[in-house]
Amino acid sequence: MSRGRGLLGLMHLFRDLPLKRKLILIYLISTIAILGLVGTVITVNEILSARRTFISDSEGLMESVAKNSAAALLFRDQRDAEETLKVLKAFPDVRYAAVMDKVGAMQAEYRRDARPGRTPQGTKHGDGHGFSLSDAWFSQAIMLDNERIGSVYLVRDLKRLYGNLYRNIGILALAVVVSIVIGYYLSLYLQRIVTDPMNRLLGMMKAVTDRQQYELRADAAGRDEIGDLARGFNDMLRKIEERDAELTAHRQHLAELVQKRTEELVRVNAELTRELEQRERFEQALGESEKRYRAIFENTGNASIIIEEDSTISLANAEFARLSGYDLDEVIGKMS
Amino acid sequence: MKTLSRMFLMAVILGLALTVQPVCVCAQARQFGEYDVKAVFMANFFKFVEWPSPVREYRLCIYGSDPFGQSVRTLEGMKVRGTMLEVRRPSSLRALGDCHVLFISSSERRRIRAILDAVRGMDLLTVGDTEGYAQEGVMLNFYIEASKVKFEINLNSIRSSRIAVSSQLLKLGRMVGDE
Numbered sequence: 001m002s003r004g005r006g007l008l009g010l011m012h013l014f015r016d017l018p019l020k021r022k023l024i025l026i027y028l029i030s031t032i033a034i035l036g037l038v039g040t041v042i043t044v045n046e047i048l049s050a051r052r053t054f055i056s057d058s059e060g061l062m063e064s065v066a067k068n069s070a071a072a073l074l075f076r077d078q079r080d081a082e083e084t085l086k087v088l089k090a091f092p093d094v095r096y097a098a099v100m101d102k103v104g105a106m107q108a109e110y111r112r113d114a115r116p117g118r119t120p121q122g123t124k125h126g127d128g129h130g131f132s133l134s135d136a137w138f139s140q141a142i143m144l145d146n147e148r149i150g151s152v153y154l155v156r157d158l159k160r161l162y163g164n165l166y167r168n169i170g171i172l173a174l175a176v177v178v179s180i181v182i183g184y185y186l187s188l189y190l191q192r193i194v195t196d197p198m199n200r201l202l203g204m205m206k207a208v209t210d211r212q213q214y215e216l217r218a219d220a221a222g223r224d225e226i227g228d229l230a231r232g233f234n235d236m237l238r239k240i241e242e243r244d245a246e247l248t249a250h251r252q253h254l255a256e257l258v259q260k261r262t263e264e265l266v267r268v269n270a271e272l273t274r275e276l277e278q279r280e281r282f283e284q285a286l287g288e289s290e291k292r293y294r295a296i297f298e299n300t301g302n303a304s305i306i307i308e309e310d311s312t313i314s315l316a317n318a319e320f321a322r323l324s325g326y327d328l329d330e331v332i333g334k335m336s
Numbered sequence: 337m338k339t340l341s342r343m344f345l346m347a348v349i350l351g352l353a354l355t356v357q358p359v360c361v362c363a364q365a366r367q368f369g370e371y372d373v374k375a376v377f378m379a380n381f382f383k384f385v386e387w388p389s390p391v392r393e394y395r396l397c398i399y400g401s402d403p404f405g406q407s408v409r410t411l412e413g414m415k416v417r418g419t420m421l422e423v424r425r426p427s428s429l430r431a432l433g434d435c436h437v438l439f440i441s442s443s444e445r446r447r448i449r450a451i452l453d454a455v456r457g458m459d460l461l462t463v464g465d466t467e468g469y470a471q472e473g474v475m476l477n478f479y480i481e482a483s484k485v486k487f488e489i490n491l492n493s494i495r496s497s498r499i500a501v502s503s504q505l506l507k508l509g510r511m512v513g514d515e
Contacts, residue, residue: 071504074380076373076484080508145383145417 020195027187028180035176043169050165054156055129058138061091062152066142069099073107073142073150081108095135096155102148127151134158197226201233214241311335371407373485374478378463381437381476382416384505385461388498394421395434399451400441403465429454440474442466448474459498470512475501477512488512 014022065084072080081099085108088094097110129138135157142150197219204218214237220230297304303320305313316331324331382394394416398404402425414421426432429451438460444451445466452473455462464470465478470488475497477488489509494501 068504071380071384071502071508074383075377075487075505075508077486077508 019198020191023191023194024184024187027183027191031180031183035179039172039176042172046168046172047165050161050168051131054136054161055138058129058136058154058156059140061088061094062138062140062154065097065099065152065154066140069108069152070142070144070149073099073101074144076107078108082110084108085110091156093157093160094154095157096153098153099142099150100153101150104151107150131158194226197222197230201226201230205233208237214244305331369407370480370485371404372410374465375404375407375411377478377485377487378437378439379411379414379416379421381461381463381505382419382421384502385437386500386502387436388459391419391436394419394436395424396421396437396439397424397426397432397435397460398439398441399426399432400443403441432460433458435460437461437463439463440466440469448472457497461499461501462493471514473514476509486510490514 014025017025065088068084068087069081071077072084085097085099088097088110089112092112094110095112098106099108101107127139127141129136135155138154138156140152140154141148142152201218204216207213208216217237218230218233220227220234297315298317298319300317301319303323304317305320306315308314312333312335313331314333316328318328320326321328321331378396382396396408396411398408402408408423411421412423424431424435426435432438432455435458438455440448440451440462442465448464448469449472452462461476462474463476463478464474467479470477470490473490473493475490475493477490479486479488487509488511489506490512491506492514
């Protein structure tokens with residue numbers, strides 16, 4: 001449950017990061033997790049094995065002391081036992097050593113720094129060993145022919161052991177850090193395998209949307225998801241382009257049609273205008289001829305009427321009105 | 337001798353600490369004399385010496401007048417390297433063939449050469465506690481130094497016999513040559 005939420009949270013955190021960052025972060029998280037685990041295992045193993053080696057070394061030293069001091073112990077030769085212990089000078093971290101007889105009485109002692117001091121705590125421990133922060137004690141029986149004839153006691157400084165341990169762990173930590181850094185730069189370089197095709201695709205898409213360059217095509221070399229995406233994108237572009245071409249063609253056709261119609265309209269209009277002008281001129285001419293006719297008709301001095309074939313009076317002059325006594329309005333248009 | 341008496345005292349205290357029965361304390365205290373140490377040392381010699389033929393039972397022989405008295409009694413029936421230790425007091429030189437360690441008493445001071453000639457080739461470790469014995473050819477010879485029991489070693493005698501003495505033992509003794 002919490003793990004799911006953790007992953008979800010991580011995904012949320014990741015969501016707005018660029019792909020490049022995501023890839024590098026994924027690398028870093030996995031690498032640090034793995035190297036951290038491996039480093040911890042190696043470190044623990046290192047500590048345990050260093051301790052084990054230290055203990056077995058000490059046991060070897062004590063075994064050698066025990067073998068060489070057995071006779072001295074049995075024949076109560078303190079000087080010889082001390083000589084035997086002096087061999088420990090070759091081991092700088094042996095701070096104190098002692099040989100005791102079987103009832104625990106001190107037979108011989110060795111101190112690294114020659115000044116006499118108190119016997120270190122722990123000489124009364126039984127067989128075995130114990131570790132403190134600064135040193136470790138070891139105690140082992142001195143056996144001769146299956147008989148316990150005494151015991152040897154050893155105190156070793158842990159400074160060298162810890163020094164070696166710290167050095168090894170330091171080298172390990174350095175190796176881990178260097179690995180992570182090298183891996184980081186490597187991932188920085190290698191993430192392009194994913195991000196470069198993606199960015200090319202993205203750039204092309206921008207060009208398409210910004211400048212309406214629908215003739216552009218994505219580079220779809222890979223068979224991976226990005227390749228699929230590019231191919232899908234290309235299909236889409238092709239369709240858009242086709243539709244665009246169709247639309248353009250249609251628009252062109254429409255424009256031509258409009259043009260043709262417009263031209264026709266203009267022509268008809270001109271014709272109409274001309275006709276209208278003609279008619280005006282005609283009407284004008286008609287008016288003038290009628291005026292002239294009327295002047296002649298009125299000024300003849302005789303009463304005149306014009307009777308049409310259907311016997312309606314179409315025109316009568318003022319002389320006629322005076323003679324007949326009718327108003328002109330009453331006469332014109334009436335049957336005779 | 338002061339140290340010895342101090343050891344005596346220590347043993348008393350040790351005995352007190354280790355045992356409940358006061359009778360036993362006295363018995364243990366009595367044991368820690370010069371010859372007690374020498375007796376224990378002789379028993380310890382068996383642990384550092386190899387004999388050429390397999391040993392079924394270790395035999396410690398005391399030749400001449402016995403200076404150990406009660407001290408050697410504690411060794412009787414003791415087990416050394418898993419083998420029983422037997423203490424003998426042979427009276428004739430011919431009976432020495434069975435021995436592994438031969439203590440030659442200082443009472444034999446004048447006959448020492450004859451005894452050593454007799455046991456030559458018998459594969460036994462000769463021990464003494466008389467000044468000059470080592471120079472005569474006794475392999476290990478006790479002496480007292482600073483109130484402590486020590487021993488001298490005649491390496492030539494050991495080398496000319498077929499027994500092998502551990503270097504651990506040899507390094508503890510003072511080397512002495514033949515006269």
